[in-house]
Amino acid sequence: SSDSSSSRGALIVLEGLDRCGKTTQSSNLHKYLEGLGHSAELWRFPDRTTSVGQMISSYLSNESQLDDRAIHLLFSANRWEKRSLMESKLKSGTTIIVDRYSYSGVAFSSAKGLDFEWCKAPEKGLLAPDLVVYLDIPPEKATERGGYGGERYEQLEFQKKVRQSYQALHDASWKIVDACGSVKDIEKQLQEIVLESIGLCQKEKPLTCLWS
Numbered sequence: 001s002s003d004s005s006s007s008r009g010a011l012i013v014l015e016g017l018d019r020c021g022k023t024t025q026s027s028n029l030h031k032y033l034e035g036l037g038h039s040a041e042l043w044r045f046p047d048r049t050t051s052v053g054q055m056i057s058s059y060l061s062n063e064s065q066l067d068d069r070a071i072h073l074l075f076s077a078n079r080w081e082k083r084s085l086m087e088s089k090l091k092s093g094t095t096i097i098v099d100r101y102s103y104s105g106v107a108f109s110s111a112k113g114l115d116f117e118w119c120k121a122p123e124k125g126l127l128a129p130d131l132v133v134y135l136d137i138p139p140e141k142a143t144e145r146g147g148y149g150g151e152r153y154e155q156l157e158f159q160k161k162v163r164q165s166y167q168a169l170h171d172a173s174w175k176i177v178d179a180c181g182s183v184k185d186i187e188k189q190l191q192e193i194v195l196e197s198i199g200l201c202q203k204e205k206p207l208t209c210l211w212s
């Protein structure tokens, strides 16, 4: 049925380079949806609160070294450990805004030179987002924003490669938003796109899996 009491929530993913503004925007979006009375949660990957997440966090802060493929699989495992909770939340009508998902997994690992298809393989079977928004920023602009926290990957040359990987990964369904605009302007665009997606999910759009 299409009444909102029994309809499912939407899986909304925000992607982009480091310092593109995703975290600010996901949080504002979450507040906006709650303000409208929607049931909504804000998630992020990596989820550093789990034990897998702690291994990832120590790798990102250069406290530990890991083989490129091993860390890739940990990022993926970190999504798999949240999959069933994600599915039950969506089915019970909660919309989930996710700050990074499988696309970050493939974009960052393939930017290191790992095979693209190999990177995608462990993501197969995770829930497919209803909407992917890519906050597009030139890597040079992102560096100017400063505040690179000194974590692994936060370097201009590497971010250029990540951007190329995202370009190879995206399809026509992605919404590309110019991340150089004002926070308010981007916020407005996101609100419109996301409400449309939530509306479609309420009309019984089926939940599917990556990568179809």
Ligand code: NYM
Pocket: 018, 045, 046, 060, 075, 076, 099, 100, 101, 102, 104, 105, 106, 108, 109, 152, 153, 154
């Ligand atoms: N990252 C994130 C990956 O390399 N693979 C993944 O699967 C995910 C989800 O981790 N530079 C990278 C992208 C970021 C870093 O993310 C940490 P954040 O959003 O800064 O916590």
